[in-house]
Amino acid sequence: MKKYEILYDWPIEEIRRLSDSEIAASYAAQLVEPELSRFVELTEKIRLLGADLAKAKAERAHFTKWGEIRNYIEEYDAQFSSFPPPSVDKLRMSLLLAHKLSEFSPPLDMTDIEADVFEIREITQPVPNTWFCRENSLSLSDSVALLTLSDISVVANDIMATNMSPNFLFHLIATLNLTPELPSFQMIFVKKMTPQIDSMAIDAFARLAILSTGKAVHSARRYTNPPNILNINEIKPGAAYHQWIEILNVLSEYNSRDDALLKFLTIYHVIENFMFKRPIVELEQKMNGAMFSIRDFKRLYDNVKIKEEDALKNLFQEVFKMEALPRIKFKDHIVTRWERLVPTMSKEKIDDSLRLIGLSFSFNFFKGESALSCFSKLIYTLRNTIVHNKETEFHLTYASLDMHPSLCKIIEEFALPSLEEICFYLISKPNQVLWYQNKDICLYQ
Incomplete structure (x- = not known):
């Protein structure tokens, strides 16, 4: 196709359909005032601009009123969206790309443009990018453009701000204009091949192309709730809070973040500090300021040289003995929060989520003496599913979270609030589990 044919042929035809055709006349006959007068007035303006488009084509010149005609088409779509299909979205996009091309004013000569280099396909697993393009400098046919018609x-703002070559734009316009029906939501311009590229391969290609430019292909799961604190009034001046400076810095990072998975890992770092600090505090309190011996350090080393899962359970065992609220132990408080997950979701969905991440206990098992084991396994397993990415195991990402809303609820309505309460409880007032009694360790006298 010639460049001027790509730029003008289809928009002229579509504008005629909208403003000066039997379809337009039949549509107008069904309207009543004042809509009829507005339709007549608007279609006349569009028809005249369509004539200007035809004149520009005949002269092989660049049309200079793309912004004006785009505004009229926007108004047309807003007021007369019931006009017989196809939708005017395709026209709006064609005019937009033509408007972008006019910035370069390339010659509209007799040069042929191969019109079937690309095809338009639907993204079956949409990404949260309204517009993306990457022009391959070595092979134009390996370029890609992706856009969302819903916004x-x-x-339009993104396209007008994007740097694209006139050659790439001509190919995009040609592909768009020759495509009879566009996908309803998100579409991609991709190389046309025989046999056709598999849909899943296209989705993956789009993601890799986007990621390679430093952009994300997920919508982060936001967790913006303030931290759960059981009794903020327990925070009082005079306590040795300066022994928690590093933890306070991590909690500051926690509060500054709103990605659910990143918040979980951040607060887990606090818990991790606690579970390996606990045996050190135990030894420090046992010595009560007395001199440490080599044997004491050896014993300390043996105490912290245990599996992380065991250390986590030992910490929670101490926490569960404490009073979360007056006359309510942490164990009972945690179990109550667990039970409150129902009826926001069914027990069956909770059990499915637990199995998904590799846990063998069910919702009903999380009670009584089993609560400690269930809670520690749940927290540790959630941490592993985020951190580890083994081929044979479930990996928790934002993509997998979107597919498992029940797992989101377990994290956001149970795990995070529980860990928040534990962390702030343990550092808000002195306790025998994690607070040092002495500022210094005595190594010799």
Whole structure:
């Protein structure tokens, strides 16, 4: 196709359909005032601009009123969205790309443009990017463009701000204009091949192309709740809070973040500090300021040289003995929060989520003496599913979270609030489990 044919042929035809055709006349006959007068007025303006488009084509010149005609088409779509299909979205996008091309004013000569280099496909697993393009400098056919039709105003701003070559734009316009029906939501311009590229391969290609430019392909799961604190009034001046400076810095990072998975890992770092500090505090309190011996350090080393899962359970065992609220132990408080997950979701969905991450206990098992084991396993397993990415195991990412809303609820309505309460409880007032009694360790006298 010639460049001027790509730029003008289909928009002229579509504008005629909208403003000066039997379809337009039949549509107008069904309207009543004042909509009829507005339709007549608007279609006349569009028809005249369509004539200007035809004149520009005949002269092989660049049209200079793309912004004006785009505004009229936007207004047309807003007021007369019931006009017989196809949708005007395709026209809006064609005019937008033509408007972008006019910035370069390339010659509209007799040069042929191969119109079937690309095809438009639907993204079956949409990404949260309204517009993306990457032009391959070595092979134009390996370039890619992706856009979302549901928010063309945002796409328009992005396209006008994107650096693209006139050659790439001509190919995009040609592909768009020759595609009979566009995907309803998110579409991608991708190389046309025989046989056709598999849909899943296209989705993965789009993700890799986007990631390679430093952009994300997920919508982060946001957790913006303030931290759960059982009794903020327990925080009083005079306590040796300066022994928690490093933890306070980590909690500051926790509060500054709103990605659910990142918040979980951040607060787990606090718990991790606690579970290996606990045996050190135990030894420090046992010595009560007395001199430490080599044997004491050896015993300390043996105490901290245990599996992380065991250390986590030992910490929670001490926490569960404490009073979360007056006359309510942490164990009972945690169990109550667990039970409150129902009826926001069913026990069956909770059990499915537990099995998904590799846990063998069920919702009903999380009670009584089993609560400690269930809680520690749940927290440790959630941590592992985020951190580890083994081929044979479930990996918790934002993509997998989107597919498992019940697991989201377990994290956001149970795990995070529980860990928040534990962390702030343990550092808000002195206790025998994690607070040093002495500022210094005596190594000799």
